[in-house]
Amino acid sequence: MRKPGEKGVAPSSTVDRREVRAFLESLTGPSRGNVNWLADNALTVSVGEGRALSVRPKDDLPPHDNDIATLQWADDGYAITVSAGRNVWVNGQEISSTLLVHGDMIEFGEKGPMSRYRLCNHSYPVRHTVEDILSDAYAYTRTSRRPFAKKMSGALRDSGRRLVSQTTFLFRITVVAALLVILGFGFLLYQNDRRLADSIEQESRKIEAVAIMLAQTREDALTPKDLASLREAFESQVLSAEQRLGTLEHRAGAPTRVIAASTRSVAFIQGAYGLRHLESGKLLRHVLGPNGEKLKTPLGQPLIEPGAMGEPAEFQFTGTGFLLEGVPLMATNRHVALPWTSGDREQTLKDAGLKAEMLRLLAYLPDQAEPIEAQLERFSEMADLAILAVDPGKVHGLGMPLADAAPQAGEELYLLGYPTGLKALIAQAGPGFLEMLEKDGTLNFWSIASQLSAQSKIQPLASRGIVARTSSGAIVYDAETTTGGSGGPALNRRGEVVAINAAILPEFGGSNIGVPVAHLKALLREVESQ
Known part of the structure; x- marks a missing residue:
């Protein structure tokens, strides 16, 4: 579990991990890979300059021009309410307010960033499963409003980065070994194809002669x-x-x-x-x-x-x-x-x-x-x-x-x-x-x-x-x-x-x-x- 202040974690030292109910993991923008912990009953979500996402307790500071939505804990999850004059999309649908469920993709503003909402048992996983990473990539391509080519390239790039940085060491070694094996087989097949092509060409020349x-x-x-x-x-x-x-x-x-x-x-x-x-x-x-x-x-x-x-x-x-x-x-x-x-x-x-x-x-x-x-x-x-x-x-x-x-x-x-x-x-x-x-x-x-x-x-x-x-x-x-x-x-x-x-x-x-x-x-x- 990452500690507050680490890279990839929201710079809040007031969050008590024992009270964490959910988190937002940024998938795009300059906050890509960062985690914002959600522990308080009422929270304000802001998008600063450069599309950097931040979350703070609602009563910590007065309203600000960068505020885009509020989160309110209700029963088993957070409800999101969009601030006046702002735009938020959940799973590709523009909303004014809704109850979030585990795995929702939230796009804050016209240009993002996009974050995935996850409920948790008071902790953030140190390593993601391959299923989680591929699921995030699929959800991003399905819900993003960016042009198809851009969202596909972004999904491939980010899922590749996460597979390298957010999976276990054993998994990475296994993937590298598998790639080497595939490359080895590919090289052998290429050599075999070359030999076969040379053999066919030699045979055709023999027949011609x-x-x-x-x-x-x-x-x-x-x-x-x-x-x-x-x-x-x-x-x-x-x-x-x-x-x-x-x-x-x-x-x-x-x-x-x-x-x-x-x-x-x-x-x-x-x-x-x-x-x-x-x-x-x-x-x-x-x-x-x-x-x-x-x-x-x-x-x-x-x-x-x-x-x-x-x-x-x-x-x-x-x-x-x-x-x-x-x-x-x-x-x-x-x-x-x-x-x-x-x-x-x-x-x-x-x-x-x-x-x-x-x-x-x-x-x-x-x-x-x-x-x-x-x-x-x-x-x-x-x-x-x-x-x-x-x-x-x-x-x-x-x-x-x-x-x-x-x-x-x-x-x-x-x-x-x-x-x-x-x-x-x-x-x-x-x-x-x-x-x-x-x-x-x-x-x-x-x-x-x-x-x-x-x-x-x-x-x-x-x-x-x-x-x-x-x-x-x-x-x-x-x-x-x-x-x-x-x-x-x-x-x-x-x-x-x-x-x-x-x-x-x-x-x-x-x-x-x-x-x-x-x-x-x-x-x-x-x-x-x-």
């Missing part, structure tokens, strides 16, 4: 619809490699013997790479169902996850390469040997937390029944070139010479390669091979190439073109080719490699770009210096 790779794989995959298209092509008399060469000889007297000799060194490249999850270090593998079947996503894509039980997810590709004279090496494009480096695919994979790695790389040479295993030896950072190492025992006597000088504009050149990959090879193999595939009913990427090779059906296509422009960085020509022909050699009339086919420019009338052979020679020097 895989979709990009699958799009490339679909270009090289065969479908029943492709077989039907090939059958139509036969009906249109698709030219074989030999027929194409005959056409060259008929039209331009091309040195077909040189082209035929070069053909034996031009390889059909077939490969597949996988994706390794950097965080777990595991390859993406097919997720299998209860019966061992490969599961798919709702969008029909293969369902692949790091460390799943199925085979590694293969992203297949094809291209062209050619053997180099005198060394067991094969030249091709960098985007053939490292297909995931095209465009922004590598960065997309990195953002998705994935890294590509070669699973299988095979080179099929004409007239050889078995493929050759190939490995990346070196690639150029400056040009779209790569060099593959192959088994020396399987390439003896093969290889193509490199030209000493770049071709001039207007010169004729000959391009060898495997445009459209397996589809062109099946077309060249003839209707019998196509019927066998249709009868077998399987269109396996690897087995088709193996069957073609076993039957000596792998032969490059040749096309003739004219050099349009030559520079140190590129040679532009109009020899026909398309996807799959990348990495093929462009030959001059002496059978020497003058460029390595690298890109197609369909918007320029079918023009193609080759990397000048000088860049290949520079890359070979790097290999020799290792």
